[in-house]
Amino acid sequence: MSTRGNLLYAQSGGVTAVINASAGAVIEAARRQRRRIGTVFAARNGILGALREELYDLGGEDLAQIRALAHTPGGVFGSCRWKLPALEADRAPYERLIEVFRAHDIRWFLYNGGGDSADTALKLSQIGAELGYPLTCVAVPKTIDNDLPVTDCSPGFGSAAKYTAVSVLEASLDVASMAETSTKVFVYEAMGRHAGWLAASAGLAARKPGDAPHVILMPEVAFDETRFLARVEATVEKIGWCTVVVSEGVRDGEGRFLAESSTRDAFGHAQLGGAAPKLAALITDRLGYKHHWAVSDYLQRSARHVASATDLAQAQAVGRAAVDYALAGRNAVMPAIKRVSASPYRWEIVPAPLEQIANREKMMPASFISKDGFGITAAARRYLAPLIEGEAASKWRDGLPLVAQLKLKRARRKLPAWKG
Amino acid sequence: MSTRGNLLYAQSGGVTAVINASAGAVIEAARRQRRRIGTVFAARNGILGALREELYDLGGEDLAQIRALAHTPGGVFGSCRWKLPALEADRAPYERLIEVFRAHDIRWFLYNGGGDSADTALKLSQIGAELGYPLTCVAVPKTIDNDLPVTDCSPGFGSAAKYTAVSVLEASLDVASMAETSTKVFVYEAMGRHAGWLAASAGLAARKPGDAPHVILMPEVAFDETRFLARVEATVEKIGWCTVVVSEGVRDGEGRFLAESSTRDAFGHAQLGGAAPKLAALITDRLGYKHHWAVSDYLQRSARHVASATDLAQAQAVGRAAVDYALAGRNAVMPAIKRVSASPYRWEIVPAPLEQIANREKMMPASFISKDGFGITAAARRYLAPLIEGEAASKWRDGLPLVAQLKLKRARRKLPAWKG
Known part of the structure; x- marks a missing residue:
């Protein structure tokens, strides 16, 4: 006899161009299971909404709008950067979550996020078992950082990688045409605190040797100012201009970020941003070249209009698989992407x-970084190239992207407020 | 009896997503006039290439590649930021240009640029007449700044405006989903040193009152820190987050650029240029909100992948019209866009x-700026909305934009080198 009950979906961490596509796939797959799933809920602002019993009842949402999530960037239910305390330190929030799940007969919890979220899903599956509450927890992968282990890539990364490669290709044509009398060096900053996946993906813009980007700085390689400036100068002397791509997480030999502010986010990670202006100023100061720089920041992870069709298909596939795994009672798993060919x-x-996933980071293999430390290898290109394949167009109206309009009806509360 | 001879095309100033589309239209239209136009030349790096006798002979270019210019950003022949000296101050460069034109039997000169280029074309038409050399000069409009007079809009602006509105719409969905526990204010910086056209176009992202962007700062309105911070705070208190769009040219009441201030950010780091990071630091310092900021820089003017179909059509139309005007002997004119309806x-x-065009700047009408100075009016929306209409897709291969590959064969020199 199969479990019957309700399903809860939530979004966590930095959003992506296709996390809502995963949400749409989850909701549509869950709706097809009417004999087992009563109500599909979504938590408002991730796990915080579950703690606060702020749940959206998705029963009344139009199917057309659920499908429109496939072309809607951002996180439609709200996300959070908020990590549950260690289970040993404080059991209260975990017990509260089980209480909320019990009150709403939630038997399946699907948490769409990165490594921290996988950890939350894992702990909830454990505490559910301890408290005798039958709960199946499945993590749905998502991160533009591509740092989740086991899975070949992370949904969200391919679209951000495509945005990065397309933007660097386009802007480099601009620089090339201006270089004679104006800008000689263009510096593009990509997200990536610990791993250089996005900066590396800019390398796809180079279709043949000598094409831009000419220098890629990744956090895996300590920044060496002298060697960097020599490379920029040699490039400008040879072709007249130079495109540099820098990962926000690049550090010098002493481990200091090129661009570190004193603020930290809710997970205790340093808030970065500003490596590009620093490098650009350095180049003009030492080499005298006029520069331009761009920091695309949130644009790179919300640019649904230039999403990768491969990435979109994978984001939807992990959503559907998560529902399948949940209903099959596969507890504490994550649908991972396996490269078959x-x-x-x-x-x-x-x-x-x-x-195997919670709290682990997948770094870029050393074999993906060229010997000189300033570029990517053929192996990296083979890995990255298929991830940006295909164009998943937005829907448009009046020249602007059309996005899903959900009703977001709140489910009635059944418990006292959470005093966390 | 009609003139016979050769035609020279050149690109000037900052390039756009569609300046090459104008180039392609010029070349294709000129090729259809085989009975009158012998060779179509392009100057390397704008007027500098004409002075230096660095000309490309486009006769051997494949038509397919000329047509591919319609989806190739940057300036394929190279552009320049270099203005001829005043005619009264130094006639030598003007006389040299006429000498080059005479050597290559160039009877039509089409200069694709902004106000400075219109000035150059005007002066060349005058000096040609003075020196008894029959030359017809036509300016082809282009600028993302939309500051050319007479014409209803400038080719290149619509695509940059669309990039701006799309990016602000997408990133705002991201901010909205993160605001509960993370970023509350997002600041996007648009180009525009003197006029706020691009910042204003971000306002199209707001489909109904209250939609992002919530604050638009344009150079036409002096920056008032107290009022600005109050508006940001009120927005965050009301909806939980706030999107700010700032033009790079915004100045305070004393006329100082925000981006050029020598002050330090909230964390004691020297600001390295950029109105967006400066405002973002101010917001965190005074209001305590976590921020993110983006400076898209060259991306906004090279993002051919999200070009406006209207803009593309206009860029091609002015190119074709320029050839018509040139062959009709309409000297010292520019094809302008007239809004018929x-x-x-x-x-x-x-x-x-x-x-009427050379060296004049069209500012935004005061009627386009809302009374509070933080947004755009219905009149501005009526003007801007059609300019971003329609999606002119890139051609793609392997997940990346496919761009024109020209042979760029140099024409044989006939004159001694220019010692300018």
Whole structure:
């Protein structure tokens, strides 16, 4: 006899161009299981909404709007950068969550996020078992940082990578045409605190040797000012201009970020931003070249208009698989993307245990970084190229992207307010 | 009896997503006039290439590649930021240009640029007449700044405006989903040193009152820190987050650029330029809100992948009209866009005398700026909305924009080197 009950979906951490596509896939797949799933809920602002019993009842949402989530960037239910305390330090929030789940007969919890969210899903699955509440927790992968282990790539990354490569290609044509009398060096800053996946993906813009970007700075390689300036100067002397891509997480030999502010986010991570203006100023100061720089920031992770069709398909596939796994009672797993074939590129979804995912970061392999530390290798290109394949167009109205309009009806509260 | 001879095309100033589309239209239209036009030349790096006798002979270019210019950003022949000296101060460069034109039998000169380029075309038409060399000069309009007079809008602006509105719309969905526990204020910086056209176009992202962007800062309105902070705070208190769009040219009441201030940010770091990071630091310092900021810089003017179909059509139309005007002997004119009907939007190309265009800047009408100075009016929306209409897709290969590959064969020199 199969479990019957309700399903809760929530979004966590930095959003992506396709996290709502995963949400739409989850909701649509769950709706097809009417004999087992009563109500599909979404938590407002991630796990915080679950703690606060702020739940959206999605029963009344139009199917057309649920499908429109596939072309809606941002996180439609709200996300959060808020990590549950360690289970050993404070059991109260975990017990509260189980209480909320019990009050709303939530038997399946799908948490769409990165490594921290996988950890939350794992702990909830454990505490559910301890408290004798039958709960199946599935993590749905998402991160533009591409740093989730086990899975071949993370939904959200391919679209951000495509935005990065397209933007660097386009802006480099601009610089090339201005270089004779104006800008000689263009510096583009990509997100990526610990791993250089997005900066590396800019390398796809170079179709043949010598094409831009000419220098890619990744956090995996300590910044060496002298070598960097020599490379920029040599490039400008050879072709007249130079495009530099820098990851926000690049550090010098002493481990200091090129661009560190004193603020930290809710997970205790340093808030970065500003490596590009620093490098640009350095270049003009030392080499005398006129510069321009761009920091695309949130644009790179919300640019649904230039999403990768591959990434979109994967974001939807992990959403559908998460519902399948949940209903099959596969507790504490995450649908992972497995690369079945490199050329032609083929992939499938397989379950991965959360123990292998929670709180682990996948770094870029050393074999992806060129010997000089300023570029990517053929192996990196083989890995990255299929992830940006295909154009998943936005829907447009009046020249602007059309996005989902949900009713977001709140579910009636059944418990006292959470005093967390 | 009609003139026979050769035609020279050149690109000037900051490039746009569609200046090459104008180039392609010029070249294709000129090729259809085989009985009158012998060779179509392009100057390398704008007027500098003409002075240096660095000309590309476009006769051998494949038509498919000329047509591919319609989806190729940047300036394929190279541009320049270099203004000829005043005619009264130094006639030598003007005489040299006529000498180059005479050597290559160039009877038509089409200069694709903004106000400075219109001035150059005007002066060349005058000196040609003075020196008894029959030359017809036509300016082809182009600028993302939209500051050319007479013409209803400038090719290149519509696509940059669309990039701006799309990016602000997408990133604002991101901020909205993060605001509960993370970023509350997002600041986007648009180009525009003297006029706020691009910052204003971000206002199109707001489909109903209260939608992002919530604050638009334009150079036409002196920056008032107290009022600005009060508006940001009120917005965050009301809806939980706030999107700010700032033009790079915004100044305070004493005329000082925000971006050029020597003050330090909230964390004691020297500001390295950029109105957005400066405002973002101010917001965190005074209001305590976590911020993110983006400076899209060259991305906004090279993002051909999200070009406006209206803009593309106009860029091609002015290119074709320029050839028509040139062959008709209409000297010292520019094809201007005339808005024939606002709704439905209809436009046509009309000739405008360069005297009315050279060295003049069109500012935004005061009626386009809302009374509080933080937004745009319904009149501004009516003007701007049609300019971003329609999506002119890139051509794609391997997930990346496909761009024209020209042979760029240099024409044989006939004169001694220019010692300018």
